[in-house]
Amino acid sequence: MSDLKRVIPCLDVDDGRVVKGTNFVDIRDAGDPVELASRYDREGADELVFLDITASHEGRDTIVDLARRTADNVFIPFTIGGGIRSVEDAQAVLDAGADKVAVNSAALNRPGLLGEMADVFGTQCVVVAIDAKWQDGHYEVFLNGGRKPTGRDAVQWAIEATRLGAGEILLTSMDRDGTNIGYELELTAAVVDATAVPVIASGGAGELQHLVDAIKEGHADAVLCASIFHYGQHTVKEAKRYMAENGIPVRI
Amino acid sequence: MSATVSLAVLDYGMGNLRSVEKAFERVGASCEVTAVHEEIGAADGVVLPGVGAFPKAMERIRELGIDEALVTAAESGRPVLGICLGLQLLFESSTELGGSDGLGLLEGEVAEIPAGGRKIPHIGWAPVTWHRPSRLGNGIRPGEPFYFVHSFVVEPREEDLIGSATYGGEFACVAGRDRIYGVQFHPEKSSAAGLRVLENFVGICAEAGE
Numbered sequence: 001m002s003d004l005k006r007v008i009p010c011l012d013v014d015d016g017r018v019v020k021g022t023n024f025v026d027i028r029d030a031g032d033p034v035e036l037a038s039r040y041d042r043e044g045a046d047e048l049v050f051l052d053i054t055a056s057h058e059g060r061d062t063i064v065d066l067a068r069r070t071a072d073n074v075f076i077p078f079t080i081g082g083g084i085r086s087v088e089d090a091q092a093v094l095d096a097g098a099d100k101v102a103v104n105s106a107a108l109n110r111p112g113l114l115g116e117m118a119d120v121f122g123t124q125c126v127v128v129a130i131d132a133k134w135q136d137g138h139y140e141v142f143l144n145g146g147r148k149p150t151g152r153d154a155v156q157w158a159i160e161a162t163r164l165g166a167g168e169i170l171l172t173s174m175d176r177d178g179t180n181i182g183y184e185l186e187l188t189a190a191v192v193d194a195t196a197v198p199v200i201a202s203g204g205a206g207e208l209q210h211l212v213d214a215i216k217e218g219h220a221d222a223v224l225c226a227s228i229f230h231y232g233q234h235t236v237k238e239a240k241r242y243m244a245e246n247g248i249p250v251r252i
Numbered sequence: 253m254s255a256t257v258s259l260a261v262l263d264y265g266m267g268n269l270r271s272v273e274k275a276f277e278r279v280g281a282s283c284e285v286t287a288v289h290e291e292i293g294a295a296d297g298v299v300l301p302g303v304g305a306f307p308k309a310m311e312r313i314r315e316l317g318i319d320e321a322l323v324t325a326a327e328s329g330r331p332v333l334g335i336c337l338g339l340q341l342l343f344e345s346s347t348e349l350g351g352s353d354g355l356g357l358l359e360g361e362v363a364e365i366p367a368g369g370r371k372i373p374h375i376g377w378a379p380v381t382w383h384r385p386s387r388l389g390n391g392i393r394p395g396e397p398f399y400f401v402h403s404f405v406v407e408p409r410e411e412d413l414i415g416s417a418t419y420g421g422e423f424a425c426v427a428g429r430d431r432i433y434g435v436q437f438h439p440e441k442s443s444a445a446g447l448r449v450l451e452n453f454v455g456i457c458a459e460a461g462e
Contacts, residue, residue, distance in 0.1 A: 004377045004379075042444075075275055075446060076443050094268060097274075099401075123373075196371060251377045
């Protein structure tokens with residue numbers, strides 16, 4: 001039988017609180033991350049992703065504390081991303097109970113980091129987060145929460161990152177993030193078809209059919225959602241039931 | 253009224269034990285994360301968790317002498333639960349990294365997952381088929397998925413096989429004999445169903461202590 005497709009709520013966290021931006025600006029508070037995470041676990045979420053967007057350096061400890069509090073209360077796998085720059089940073093959140101780390105800018109600045117992490121923790125713990133935007137006739141990788149273009153092609157970077165040690169790809173369309181008009185299916189399919197590791201589609205989910213589309217047309221292994229769940233528009237349970245009704249194997 | 257079940261979660265320095273500890277606490281057990289023989293001997297049940305490579309794990313376990321403490325506990329009828337690598341360590345030997353002997357509490361070998369060309373490690377949720385009634389699987393719906401992260405699998409005797417899952421080919425993922433149990437999946441990461449398995453094990457420990 002084919003693998004169960006995963007539904008992964010994403011919680012953007014600033015200084016220990018959940019936020020979600022529209023196109024990464026205009027942020028609104030949506031609550032306590034552990035409380036929300038625990039609710040998603042009960043509703044049937046397969047995994048969780050926490051992206052730490054805390055700007056201040058002092059804020060770094062709060063993400064380790066968040067990982068610890070999550071591990072104490074939530075019994076599904078979870079990934080921590082944002083501000084992971086070294087094996088030591090990764091070690092701290094994994095020791096606190098996280099299952100994986102997602103690396104974005106730090107891997108672009110120093111691709112060898114992916115291999116170092118894979119050597120210490122195994123590729124199954126290393127997620128490369130890629131923020132891509134259509135520009136100059138290709139999907140270009142952006143840095144720093146989507147503010148800085150790199151000139152790199154997203155598909156090529158996905159191939160290189162998995163060769164270096166990433167065991168999974170978290171692929172966000174900057175064009176779609178926060179728009180609620182659906183995932184960027186062409187981008188998702190291009191990365192899935194070019195790589196051999198699981199790809200999590202992210203950015204743009206606004207209705208349940210979008211999740212189905214990401215898997216059927218984008219060939220994604222998992223779908224990441226934020227606002228569609230945070231603001232009570234749909235529950236994870238509803239999402240999975242809808243996917244099952246549309247022929248997608250999910251854990252219900 | 254029964255007293256709180258006390259568990260020794262064996263700490264041999266490989267992998268994060270926090271989630272296992274917290275999950276057992278959630279279902280009402282008290283946990284001591286320990287390598288101290290007296291604490292292992294005093295517990296109502298013993299949990300052998302672990303991630304990483306089999307030979308390194310056995311080396312650490314022997315250095316700490318917790319192999320003896322664990323075997324003694326098992327032989328005196330104390331329930332044992334191996335989780336992931338911990339399940340594999342209960343068996344006689346593994347082919348991982350050139351091969352190594354295991355604890356030998358269950359008969360059989362550990363070999364690479366027969367993934368049929370699929371990517372290794374096997375990561376993710378997979379439905380579990382329970383082949384015979386087991387206290388460990390009490391109240392678990394047939395085919396309920398659990399969360400896996402592993403590259404090797406156990407090959408138990410037919411009579412010790414309790415549950416299996418499929419990744420490429422079918423593989424054993426729950427095994428047990430007497431009060432010695434092991435699961436290949438991570439119950440501490442398998443949401444409500446995983447907690448139910450842990451709760452069942454705590455129940456087995458409570459009964460064994462009566």
